[in-house]
Amino acid sequence: MNRRTFLCKTGLLAAASAIGTHGVSGPKSYVQTVLGPVAASSLGFTLVHEHIMCDFIGADQTGRQRWDVEAVVKRMLPLLIQIKDRGVKSFFDCTPAFIGRDPRVLKRLAEASGIHIATNTGYYGGADDKFVPKQAYSETASQLADRWVREWEEGIEDTGVKPGFIKIGVDEIKKDAVALSPIDDKIVRASAQASRRTGLAVTCHTGGGAAGLRATKSFIEEKANPARFIVAHSDGHGLPINQQVAELGSWVSFDGISRRPLDEHVRLVGEMTKRHADHVLLSQDNGWYSVGQEDGGEIRDYNYICDVFLPALRKAGSSEALIQKLTVQNPANAFALQRDL
Numbered sequence: 001m002n003r004r005t006f007l008c009k010t011g012l013l014a015a016a017s018a019i020g021t022h023g024v025s026g027p028k029s030y031v032q033t034v035l036g037p038v039a040a041s042s043l044g045f046t047l048v049h050e051h052i053m054c055d056f057i058g059a060d061q062t063g064r065q066r067w068d069v070e071a072v073v074k075r076m077l078p079l080l081i082q083i084k085d086r087g088v089k090s091f092f093d094c095t096p097a098f099i100g101r102d103p104r105v106l107k108r109l110a111e112a113s114g115i116h117i118a119t120n121t122g123y124y125g126g127a128d129d130k131f132v133p134k135q136a137y138s139e140t141a142s143q144l145a146d147r148w149v150r151e152w153e154e155g156i157e158d159t160g161v162k163p164g165f166i167k168i169g170v171d172e173i174k175k176d177a178v179a180l181s182p183i184d185d186k187i188v189r190a191s192a193q194a195s196r197r198t199g200l201a202v203t204c205h206t207g208g209g210a211a212g213l214r215a216t217k218s219f220i221e222e223k224a225n226p227a228r229f230i231v232a233h234s235d236g237h238g239l240p241i242n243q244q245v246a247e248l249g250s251w252v253s254f255d256g257i258s259r260r261p262l263d264e265h266v267r268l269v270g271e272m273t274k275r276h277a278d279h280v281l282l283s284q285d286n287g288w289y290s291v292g293q294e295d296g297g298e299i300r301d302y303n304y305i306c307d308v309f310l311p312a313l314r315k316a317g318s319s320e321a322l323i324q325k326l327t328v329q330n331p332a333n334a335f336a337l338q339r340d341l
């Protein structure tokens with residue numbers, strides 16, 4: 001075992017004992033993975049926002065005809081083995097429907113790697129709504145929620161695989177505007193309704209801090225549980241907005257780790273965890289097999305948090321208990337479902 005592996009696994013061992021003492025991760029608490037339910041207490045070290053595959057051609061042209069399952073598995077499996085060797089146990093795949101979500105790929109990878117992988121339901125309203133399917137414009141929020149709840153109840157497409165969370169996206173609020181675009185706001189409200197009906201957590205891609213905060217408020221206005229809402233890409237939102245999100249009871253996700261200077265992320269996490277450590281999540285938004293490119297194109301591996309970021313956090317004075325909270329306990333609390341297994 002080299003020193004890097006050791007650094008990543010130390011937190012993991014101690015965390016196993018810490019998690020059972022927290023109410024949210026009791027015996028009936030579980031997470032839905034692509035291979036079925038897994039006790040939340042066995043989730044372990046978790047990456048909450050990564051991508052296995054993306055297809056950016058657009059909602060009207062994407063589809064299974066665009067990629068070969070085995071080719072994707074072959075390319076991506078070694079990267080999952082690398083993080084498994086470092087002590088990562090669970091992986092939330094944030095690629096939504098119409099951008100290359102394929103439970104068949106994720107299932108094969110979960111079986112072959114032994115890592116718990118969760119997929120999602122929902123629509124992505126970021127990127128100027130390029131990935132929003134046409135029906136989303138004519139249907140109401142509750143009709144969209146019906147579609148997502150159906151995936152939860154019956155499985156995604158013909159795979160029988162159930163989503164472990166809801167993934168949505170919103171664009172930044174345009175200059176001089178105060179609200180999300182109507183379609184983006186509808187998607188947030190639909191996710192709130194689907195979350196209320198299923199218990200699933202929602203990860204929301206945000207085009208900026210104003211949009212992230214507004215989406216959190218729309219989610220809460222729909223009477224959904226704020227603790228089920230994760231504001232993705234909070235790295236650039238600034239401390240005041242991140243504090244407001246945490247004070248509303250939602251999650252601030254620093255999932256761009258490795259994509260900004262190391263010291264900036266160490267500072268961001270240090271600043272935010274002074275008062276809101278219970279509301280912070282960490283990930284890298286890395287990957288992915290790019291559909292349409294030769295052998296998936298350039299891929300960013302998932303190793304940075306273990307190899308570089310956590311050692312830097314420790315060096316800056318973060319305790320082992322805090323690191324366990326951020327990488328093990330908080331992910332379990334954010335995504336745990338509370339029904340009987």
Ligand SMILES: [Zn+2]
Pocket residue numbers: 049050051094285
């Ligand atoms: Zn992402």
